[in-house]
Amino acid sequence: MHEATLTIGQLSARSGVAASALRYYERLGLIRAERTGGNQRRYARAELRRVAFVRISQQVGVSLEEIKEALDSLPSSRTPTPDDWAALSRAWRDRLDEKIRLLGKLRDDLDGCIGCGCLSLQRCTLYNPGDSLAAEGPGARLMLPRPPDA
Amino acid sequence: MHEATLTIGQLSARSGVAASALRYYERLGLIRAERTGGNQRRYARAELRRVAFVRISQQVGVSLEEIKEALDSLPSSRTPTPDDWAALSRAWRDRLDEKIRLLGKLRDDLDGCIGCGCLSLQRCTLYNPGDSLAAEGPGARLMLPRPPDA
């Protein structure tokens, strides 16, 4: 026990992420694994940090694709240093700040706004589809970009 | 123009929500419409408020099902008063406060946490699958509830 590398089961147990999800993440290029002679995955302990980063970022509402982009900024040749991670976390911090700002605005405006009828108007500060808090969400999305005013 | 009721196209234009989405919301019971003799939808202006509430709530990361539950607390017999809406918004406000609190915690912990390695541990304050910020997310979800410790 306490070896240099982890099996997928061990990584799953330690990260709290299902093994099937870990394989999925690998397909997307979010994490990487060595293989044993018998083709089984062996994870470097550093992968734990990646998995944790993925889950935390998801909780903030970032898509896996965006998370991948962020992770791709880490050096691939060497194991990322604390400084490498710190740079990533700084970028995320800005994201969080913005999100917190928007939520605060939403909270402060909601009471006053919702009763007065301004919610019916597109001009309402709360109702600006542009500065979406929650990315875009899932689903088939097209239906021609809404005209500036219709 | 400026009639008592709105067609689906008008509601779509005013709310910024696609007509197909409005029909979908109706199926889910989030909004309601009268019908003309020729079976076309006619929306009371009060529905605009409902649509706005739905979209704003979605931006905060609430699922349509939860939004429906909230809307169901509005009186169905009469048109909701500002007070009715205010009650709803108070409940949402608590939600927002909690979300803001969690995001703030995340932001404050991230820098220190991510470089040090504690992210690898389940005990990390950041890495508590319990107080999920983003509900549960989409997808097929089962795979037996994770055992208390594995």
Place this chain on the structure above:
DNA sequence: CTCGGAGTTGAAGCTCACTTCAACTCAAGG
């Protein structure tokens, strides 16, 4: 060597929140 639990793959399934399509009908102007 044998056994059982852990691991492997690809393909298919699932939920959410919609959109898209086909094949219509309605409503209003000319």
Place this chain on the structure above:
DNA sequence: CCTTGAGTTGAAGTGAGCTTCAACTCCGAG
């Protein structure tokens, strides 16, 4: 009356983020 644009329906498709299944193989304890 005719045309045109807006509206109607149900069914099927989409994308994200996984899970589930079947049919295997691997690996470590006994």
